Amino acid sequence: MIRFILSRGLRAVVTIFLVVTFAFIVLRLSGDPAMQILSVDAPPEAIAAFRNEWGLNQPIWQQFLDYLLNVLHGNFGDSMREGRPAMDIVLEHVGATLMITLPALALKIVIGIPAGIYAALHRNSLADRMTMMISVAGFTVPSFVLALVLVLIFSVHLGWLPSTGNATWKHAILPIVTLGTAGAAILARFTRSAMLEVLGQSYIRAASAKGLIWRQVVTGHALPNAAIPTVTIVGFMIGSLIAGAVVVESVFSWPGIGYLLISAVANRDLAIVQSILLLIALCMVCANLVVDLLYGWIDPRVRLRSAH
Amino acid sequence: MNDLLQVDDLACHFSVRRDHGFPARRVPLKAVDGVSFSLAAGRTLALVGESGCGKSTTAKAVLGLTHKTGGDVLFKGAPLPKAGTREWRRQRQDMQLVFQDPLAALDRRLPIGRQIEEPLHIHGVDDKAQRRETVTRIMTAIGLKPHQAASFPHELSGGQRQRAVLARALVLEPSLLVLDEPISALDVSIQAQVINLLVELQERLGVAYLFISHDLKVVRQISHEVAVMYLGRIVEHGDPETIFTAPAHPYTRALVSAIPTVRTTKRERIILSGDPPNPIDTPPGCPFHTRCAQAFERCRIERPELASTGDGRTVACHLAHAPDVRAVA
Amino acid sequence: MEPLVSIRNLTVDFDLGRRVSRALRGVDLTIGRGEAVGLVGESGCGKSITWLGILGLLGGRAKVHGEAWLDGRNLVGAPVSELERVRGKRIALIFQDPSSSLNPVHRIGRQLTEALKLHRGLSGAEAKAEALRLLDRVGIPAARQRMNDYPHQLSGGMNQRVMIAMALAGEPDLLVADEPTTALDATIQAQILDLLREIREDSNMAMVLISHDLGVVAENTDRVAVMYAGRIVEQAPNNLLFERPRHPYTRGLLNALPDLEGPREPLTAIPGSVPEPWNHPAGCAFAPRCDHAHGACHSEIPSLARRDGHHLSACLRTEEMLGHMLDDVSDREPARSYA
DSSP: OHHHHHHHHHHHHHHHHHHHHHHHHHHHHTOOHHHHHHOTTSOHHHHHHHHHHTTTTSOHHHHHHHHHHHHHTTOOOBOTTTOSBHHHHHHHHHHHHHHHHHHHHHHHHHHHHHHHHHHHHTTTSHHHHHHHHHHHHHHHSOHHHHHHHHIIIIIIISOOSOOSOOSSTHHHHHHHHHHHHHHHHHHHHHHHHHHHHHHTSHHHHHHHHTTOOHHHIIIIIIHHHHHHHHHHHHHHHHHTTTTTTHHHHHHTTOOSHHHHHHHHHHHTOHHHHHHHHHHHHHHHHHHHHHHHHHHHHHOHHHHHHHHO | OOOSEEEEEEEEEEEEEOSSOSSOOEEEEEEEEEEEEEEOTTOEEEEEOOTTSSHHHHHHHHTTSSOOSEEEEEETTEEOOOTTSHHHHHHHTTEEEEOSOHHHHSOTTSOHHHHHHHHHHHTTOSOHHHHHHHHHHHHHHTTOOGGGGGOOGGGSOHHHHHHHHHHHHHTTOOSEEEEESTTTTSOHHHHHHHHHHHHHHHHHHOOEEEEEESOHHHHHHHOSEEEEEETTEEEEEEOHHHHHHSOOSHHHHHHHHTSOOSOSSOOOOOOOOSOOOOTTSOOSSSTTGGGOTTOOHHHHHSOOOOEEOSSSOEEOOHHHHOGGGGGGO | OOEEEEEEEEEEEEEOSSSEEEEEEEEEEEEETTOEEEEEOOTTSSHHHHHHHHTTOSOTTEEEEEEEEETTEEOTTOOHHHHHHHBTTTEEEEOSOHHHHSOTTSOHHHHHHHHHHHHHOOOHHHHHHHHHHHHHHTTOTTHHHHHTOOGGGSOHHHHHHHHHHHHHHTOOSEEEEESTTTTSOHHHHHHHHHHHHHHHHHHOOEEEEEESOHHHHHHHOSEEEEEETTEEEEEEEHHHHHHSOOSHHHHHHHHHOOOSSSOOOOOOOOOSOOOOGGGOOSSOTTGGGOTTOOGGGGTOOOOOEEEETTEEEOOTTHHHHHHHHHTSTTSOOOOOOOO
């Protein structure tokens, strides 16, 4: 078990290193922050001074090494725009993002999984077809379109809910619903196919042949097995709790990580962008690790291979 | 040596992961461990044994489809070219493989005529008209109607599909055909059709078969020689009549006696206890001693070598060579 | 023999949406108490579907009609709750691929005690003790450790033993063994068949052995029914069927079978192949492949007629053919025994 975690841990470090490197290089190559922050017609001396201050005139490998060393010391750089530690700014926005993504995750699970199970158990019934139709609609419509439709209905026409900002809890409802709908649709579809796959297995027929009533077959022999692939997708959703709301946050002007990311990219605020990407990579990697461990816990075939 | 295929002391040892750990612990698996045989042109050698005995790995090694870790495979007197090289590809024309499941071996989206023609195309044989003609000829020879060239695999029955696979394998007129359980997936009434076809094709084309099967009855029907394998080694090798009527190795005896028959006269059945050992940890001494009722002290220590018993076969068993030592048992 | 299960005119249709495919075309079969009956035939002939259909295990697309009497009650059309009490308790099933018939995420012990709780109301230590006894009964060494194993840790043969133990948990009157050894190696097959025989000797449990292997059926049953394209075409006590087969299909099968003994000669294959369910011939389903078929065979469906004793054959030409059959290939030369 310890070796398992160690090997996954090493892989995680490599993944994060690759993400950081990639982000660093792409950001440096895609434009000059000095121009962006000081504006194009700033005097050349000011630009030179800015570059000097932020180390932008050093060769790129030098900048990268400095950055890596700093990261290892827990220093993620300062925001070029605000002059404060970038990670502090980022972390300030995490709460806002979680305020909408956590309830959205709950919504996905509470609606998506039962809907998928129900559809699989009543395959080809009217309910199944309706569920799948809604589900297809739910994940094919881009979230910004859905967001705009919701705003149009609930804010503009009915006037029940505010459309932008984060002043009250009511402001969170539309972002949560937008995020939750697409996720629930994906999860329902995924759960349904996992469930159908399991229901077609020989051991399900064997369990019925044993004399178990259908409810026992489903709860005892189908659900635990169908949970195995479903865990993967839920794990992925947990991994994207921080990064998954970029579009929705910017549509609703919700001051979370996504909102911050978009403005930081627009402003070439390199340290902020890098810190956000690092944080996202970290979340994804952790979620993957948790999924692997969960997998081992639910699927004895995986567990025993790693325990021997 | 004028044998078509000569295999000397072939070994295929794999290193398999035992767990998911870090770093992964690997253990050796001796899938094939010192197998020798030869096969003359136009003859059939059957490799029989239960799953995990190494018969399919041997077949793959003969074709160069799996890496051998020891020994030699000589085809027409020359060692096999390295897999993937131009020479190796050219040699494919002369040695072909047929699998168990014809549906898996055929491309579902191509009519079978095209699939039978494809090897000709790949090996740059003939122009288009000639290729078509060859395909028609081979399809007729194999018992398919020329108009079926336009059929897709799912439109054919199991027997017809296996015929198509055979046609594709034979279209380049190979001198060796490796058949890995070619009829196990077919129904009884279809099996007989394909067995007869194989015998007939051999007579007509002079192709040699390396025939892998677990079905002794089919093996007896089709082969000139049989090699019985257990845990990566040949334990008995000889003429099928001798081996199946008077098996000398205790494993062969159990295997033969385990075959159910529709004859109403009952034979004595030897029932082996337990499963074959895991090829990862083969027992010391004779690999079969753990399940052998006749095993005695020597079997647990010394591995018997394959040696002639004087009646034209070779057997790897201490008892077959010196029946008197059994006093200890 | 007192009948345990009587099947009459059983049909099964599969609703494939665009068309209905008839898989079973009227099967009549009686299983006596304690009797071992073999059901042979090629893939798709309906030998498994017969039993899955009776027990309602074919799913919603299958429409089962006819009768299947057990203790004076017709199982066809019976409510699901009644079928659930029959499954495992009165009629138990074991399947072809033991390793995939066990749930991979549950321990052997749990799957076994589940059956004991269901059928015998046992739980806790009692259930565990009985599970151990059953595993021991089916010849699983170190049963206590195996209880904690998962199916993938056991070999195919061991898993089939577990399936048999599970089937025995309900102390059924009938065990339907659907190709129980097809996925297993020859020496393991011999072990499993031996175990089944031993259990039947101890318990007076009836058995239906479904197999495509005529040898397996010949050696392990008292009576055999041969199926072809959804019907039983011949039915007889074991010795009669294999020594004096009457139906041309049975004879074809036997002639097509290679043997380990006797002279080695070319096999007599049955020409052609089994008709597809959607392309079923009008008369006798075997007529297109039959050497003896004449006019009426192509239009009239032969019924399973009893000519004498217990030997039933569904062939219009039984009478005409009896004479030349007797001196035909069906007389195999006497077997030699092994040294």
